[in-house]
Amino acid sequence: MAITRALGRVFSVLVLISFVILTNSYTPKRQLNTYLNPGCTEDCGGGLAYVKARGEQDTLHFVFTSVGTPSALVIRTNTLQDRENDKLTFDWTKLRSNDTAGAVYTTNHLTKVLYSYGIIFTRLFQYNDTSDDADLTHFPTRGPELTVYDFHSDVTEWENLLDTSSDELIVLKVQQTDPDLPTAIVNGSLTIQFHLFDHGDRSDDLPHLEYNEDTTHFDFILHDIDTGNMSNARYGVETIFFSMDTDKDNMAIEDVKSIDDEYSPGVFSINNLVSRPSDKGNGGFLQWKPICYQKATRTRSSGTAVKKYGPQALTVAEKMSTDFINNSIVYAFYGADKIGDVKMTYSNFSFGLSKDGFFTKNNYTAWTGSLGYGVPPADKVSTLVIAVISAGLGLPVVLMVFGGVFVCVKKRFTKKSSTSSFSENRIN
Structure with a gap:
């Protein structure tokens, strides 16, 4: 006994x-305040979500929008005692014009921008993978085997995020693309959604990425798309990752290996695209695991590969002349005089693995990544x-x-x- x-x-x-x-681990570290279309009283395009994440040492300002080119902008500032004016302001007249420079700004002269970074989703690729190689580089130009969807307002129409979003989940959903394209996306078949957090933990859904109060998770989801004549359709997406750094330390992708697959069975690596490779603790990052899922109910058996291409740094001329950038919230914040100095790199990601049945097997693909500040989280044995x-x-x-x-x-x-x-x- x-x-x-x-x-x-x-x-x-x-x-x-x-x-x-x-x-x-569930102790809130930041106070989140969400504003949908702040200051907009008429046509807001697809809309803009502004989330202020106030902490003791700093404040993170998240801006998610499909106005222009779908983008996520994160601005880190000092935390002011004046809570009412410790925020961003949006000039919707400029946002709706042909020159958006200066449309996003801080009004309090005591506010100091400590860092800024983010991601732009520029284009979607649909290609007919008749050879079943799952390699996007085999289709370098537009043609009958490759359809390109440009994510700007002239080609893609987005739903009003007021109808799709909440305080901690921002959803950008395509309403329709150019009907003149051979295969068009309609009725929300493409969704980019962002999850906000005030504490640290892991996502409930595979691949169970870790998060903290300085990160946001995104899901890039394709479903119920009419692939037209492409019976072996696969998809890829082009992104631009940017940060306010002006030094010559180029962004880099780190492939971190792990012997532990507790959180994502069968996945033994994680990728980090970091803005400051030599000073990761004070920079931004884009993190993902090389896996996406072919069913809404994510399981190990429904997983397939995510392949990366790049990164490739943009030249000053490309930054100044690219429509995706000039029509984005990024240009609205940095302006014409600073956009050339912003560090930018583009990377392509394709979804699929040879012999996985193509996109048409389940007509569904979901890819999850993380956008954050500081040292990227690393897998470790759980408590x-x-x-x-x-x-x-x-x-x-x-x-x-x-x-x-x-x-x-x-x-x-x-x-x-x-x-x-x-x-x-x-x-x-």
């Missing part, structure tokens, strides 16, 4: 420690696994110790009882 009670106490302590560790291992190794030791003590005590008690009985017989 003594051993049982002792083991019960040990188990209770382990459970308590695990509970404390897990619950502490639960540590607790299980500790219990597995600790309980046998506890049993041996208490078992040994029990045997020793029992032998001593038995010996003492035998001695007493013998003495009593001699006296009698």
